[in-house]
Amino acid sequence: MPSYAALDVAQETTAICVVDDEGRIRAEKKVPTCPDAISDFLTDGAPELVRVGMETGPLAVWLWNELAERQVPIICMDARHANAALKMRPVKTDRNDAAGLAQIVRTGWFKQVRIKSRSTYQIRSLLTAREMLVRTRVRIENELRGLLRTFGVLFGKRVGSFTKRADEIIAGELDASPEMRLVAQTLMTARASILDQIKVLDRRLSAVARATPVVRLFMTAPGVGVITALSVASVFDEASRFRRSSSAGAYLGLTPRRYESGETSRNGRISKQGNQLTRKHLYEAATTLLTRNLRFCTLKAWGMKLARVSGFKKARVAVARKLAVILHAMWKTNTPFRWSEIDA
Template sequence: MKHYAGLDVSQQTTSICIVDEDGRMVAERKAVTCPQAIATAIEPFHVARAGLETEPLSVWLWNGLNAARVPVICMDARHANAALSMMPAKTDRNDAAGLAQIVRTGWCKRVHVKSAPSHEARALLAARSQLVQIRCDLENEIRGVLRTFGIIFGKRIGGFSKRAEEIVAGELDASPTIRIVLEALMKARVDILAQVAILDGKVRSLSRGNGIVRHLMTVPGVGAITALGFVATIDDPARFRRSASAGAYLGLTPKIYASGETMKVGRISRRGDDFLRRSLYEAANALLTRVARPSALKAWGLRIAKRGGFKRAKVAVARKLAVVLHAMWTTGEELRWSTSTS
């Protein structure tokens, strides 16, 4: 008789429930949250399938359990939660039992677990994005502090650092305290810029060493960050039978509500990876406003901008870029500059 296991994971321990193919509970276990301990706990039952939800530890556990030859699947937490919410009492034990029933019936959406290189690239891009945001926050803090004392930062030839040096040298003589504050913020900004430069070098190095990333960078508006982020997020292009699904996966298609005679089309869903969605939006902006070479994709976007405005056009072009990048990755073809892409 087949057995199925539900794994409710927490940081310290994992609740395990084993059920048979008729749904009857066979055993319950508690194990330390680590792949080896979980595999040992369920090994006597020779489970046909084990399941856990997506959460911060799921990648580590999934890879470890697969290495231990445990047939494990990773389930979409939203789908699992929809089923588990029907239980009158939420406990780790009940959640494990509910997950076991979900695994047994197959009523779940399997989540693709990305490869280790993809997770490394995503961690690199996320860290760089965070540091860039910190730099922007520091610059805004400097401007805000100075504005309180009537000093307008403005713009000067030479950039942000040059203007800050001018202020420290000439406009803060009457306030030694603010001089110390400004110098501390500027030093923090310089340190952040140094770390961003290190991560930028690593991004360029990874991009040069990846033929797929270099191929995608031939698309106008798409740079190393966007191309590397796309490859790291999609991981396996065979996940999508149609390239058009890539846009929906990244939350760039509109929500639709249809019931009876009612049909409503809303804003984009914004599901999926937020970083890649923003990167594609920036790439679309570069294509529409900075790339001089004409292309069918740019012409299509400009027609949308004329009808509905540039913001809507950028979203549409971002979705189209996701489709184009996936198709180029799958087929190995170059971008068709003159062929209509509408």
């Protein structure tokens, strides 16, 4: 008889539940979170295994790859979707969660999540690390501004870099406060170190971009640089990911929510589902496209017209969504961005 299994994965142990085609529990056990231990138990306790399910989580990518190499029919389920079904169970334990997930796997009432290639996750790690360093740099700058403002020292908006203005303040306006001079020098040293590390990651990302044809293809679009191109390529993973390019915007959470019940029918704000970092990169690319003096293109003309009607903020979100759709279509057809004939 066909059997189905589910894994409730924790850092130390994993609860496994095996059910038959009618939903009866055939075997269950808690084993160490080790691919060999999980594979051995499924081999012995789950004959005619059809599929094994587990939720998305911190260990999902590693465990999915390891079990797939051991010929286990593993699938990864959307944790939010699975959690909605598990909420119906009055008692929450690892054993009960595994049993509930096994029933979800058996009935097929789940949303499967795609596990990307290992190289894609490496690029995502570089982008995430860079984003963390950039956030830290901005936080240091804001903290320094706030500390100096307490003592009446204002950075202001002057011509020159942040470093130049900080050096002027340290050399002149902090003569009467040795403690604040020490604080400012310490923060500026930390900021300089972070900038050096950001440059290291930027060089590595640029090297990856030069070696990746699809990234170079994306960079033919206006407003799209190395970071945005790598971010979009790594989140899509493959051109065949979507049957229609219009699905790319919804996948990244750039389409409006929809609520309809009886006589009530309304659209809300964008869903903000999907990868937040890539959504941010596309938003920045859209801002660059609309605000910088770039070559004329129909995408910019459409965005500026929308900005006059609906406001600049909504226009940037709409352009970001359309840019995601265009980039996927470029990848799917292997064609560079098509500029307007007026500018040719």
